[in-house]
Amino acid sequence: MSLYSLVTDAAAWTPDGLAVGDVSTNLTYGELDARADRYLAGLRGRGVRPGDRVLVWTGKTCEAVAVAQAVLRCGAIHVPVPRGNPARRVARIAADARPALIVTDHGEHVAGAAHVSLADLSREVAGGPGAAPHPVRAADPAYILYTSGSTGTPKGVCLSHGNALAFVDWACRELDLTAADRLANHAAFSFDLSVFDLYAAFRAGASVHLIGETLAQAAQPLVEFLLERRITVWYSVPSVLVLMAEYGELLERGPGALRACVFAGERFPLKPLKDLRRAWPGVRMLNWYGPTETNVCTSYEVTATDLARTAAIPIGAPAAGNTVSLDDGEIVVSGPTVMLGYWGGQPQAGPYRTGDLGRYDADGLLEYRGRTDDMAKVRGHRVEPAEVAAALTAHEAVRDAVVLVLGDGLDARLHAFVVPVTGRAPDLVELRRHCARLLPPYMAVDAVHTVSGFPRTPNGKVDRTALGGLVTASTRADDGRRVRGAGV
Amino acid sequence: MTDLDRVTLLDGLLRYVREELATGVPDGRLTADSPLLELGVLDSVRTARLLAHIRTAYGVRVPPAHMTGEHFRTLETITELVLLLRSQTASL
Secondary structure, eight states, X not given: OOTTHHHHHHHHHOTTSEEEEOSSOEEEHHHHHHHHHXXXXXXXXXXXXXXXXXXXXXXXXXXXXXXXXXXXXXXXXXXXXXXXXXXXXXXXXXXXXXXXXXXXXXXXXXXXXXXXXXXXXXXXXXTXXXXXXXXXXXXXXXXXXXXXXXXXXXXXXXXXXXXXXHHHHHHHHHHTOOTTOEEEEOSOTXXXXXXXXXXXXXXXXXXXXXXXXXXXXOXXXXXXXXXXXXXXXXXEOHHHHHHHHHHHOHHHHOOXXXXXXXXXXXXXXXXXXXXXXXXXXXXXXXXXXOOTTTOOOEEEEEOGGXXXXXXXXXXXXXXXXXXXXXXXXXXXXXXXXXXXEETTSOBOOSOEEEEEEEEEOTTSOEEEEXXXXXXXXXXXXXXXXXXXXXXXXXXXXXXXXXEEEESOGGGOEEEEEEEESSSSOOOHHHHHHHHHTTSOGGGOOSEEEEOSSOOBOTTSSBOHHHHHHHHXXXXXXXXXXXXXXXXX | OTTOOHHHXXXXXXXXXXXXXXXXXXGGGOOTXXXXXXXXXXXXXXXXXXXXXXXXXXXXXXXXGGOOTTTTSSHHHHHXXXXXXXXXXXXX
């Protein structure tokens, strides 16, 4: 079994079934399979060999999915990078992954790497014969997902076909997915949530409906999308659902054909979760947990009983065949979905320490209690403040920078504390523009505070609590002005 | 509102974004052709509020297929989109 045989199998038994749709195109399994085999011939023709990395830097389209299938069929490793990532960040990812080829659907380039556009690749293989896939083993690497790195450089999490399939098999059983299901794909292909959307759909012969980067953060049109496409299974970070409820009348207009709503990636605030649970009694709701390094490793089903809760819902019980335990309060995972390792690093040996803190509730279910380090979730994305600080420090007028995440949950925002080279630091606009050239949009700083230096702890480390405390009062004042200024 | 012209619409959108959306960008640096993504103007909450404004002020719902980076690049491109959607609605 492999991540590509899910599609070749579905193409054999449901060739006319819808496999994937984007805003302009729909592909049946027969079409997706044939296209993937033609792209496979094209990639081989351009020298891609088993074990090579192919970086796919595109929008979320049916063609990008077909190319991903072709990469896997080469026995090569798929490295998805969202179109919205700036060239300089892609260059850092490429420097780490050393791809044999970069596939794009736009004109930007990264120095020193071979590129091909989807249009050219498509032209080269049009009408030509497909090629036969290279056999892969479960332990072979399938994809690398680059996440924010605490060293300032993106970090590649490498997973095998077997890692992904262990999760996908479990998820298909858990949700009783069938060919009649219609899944939405909200997450970026570089975000592990998309592994469920794509491969669980393919495993079940169901269809997956791609949501582009701009649509992904537009509450009202997302509700239209859910209803128009008659989505039956939705999976996203909670903040998207909260936004859809607040601005898109999700509770009043939904759920349409929806039968399961799954969320992961951050804590779901209790009140909007209860509102959703109450509004849609017929929809199953699951809270999944797991860092990119393990994919989903625990699950909790939210039922009517949870309406009586006064504190956050648990992350639940071990899932997908994993063993999950606590070591000195830290959540530790071992089992079939745990990654092969970080790309370029040592293979993962033994259980994976998540850096997440947990505890057991009265029912023996796991609760999430925060982080052992600085890593944070901002707007549903995993962010290492150090990567943002490193980008700020790369500005010529910035001598030093520390980035803090202030605010909880959906209100979490990135605050930059900047020591300028001369008396005056670059302003918010200048630093946002600078960050936009180095970081993905979700890592943009929300506020800039110019300081002459950082408060230090007795052992010389930056005192983050004191630093955060310096601006708490002024931040509140800003919020006050904003509310009044909004004239509501 | 069938006589809504491009200049009036663009002015209205510009005023709304400057006065109501608390973007952190000074008025002088937020113009019709400013790159909205690069300036961090359109995060998810501000996008939602802008879409709600477009619906109430101009009677246009932006359908999912039109939520693209090209249409939401600048206030000028958003203006073109609103005019396009209004003309489609009017011709129905």
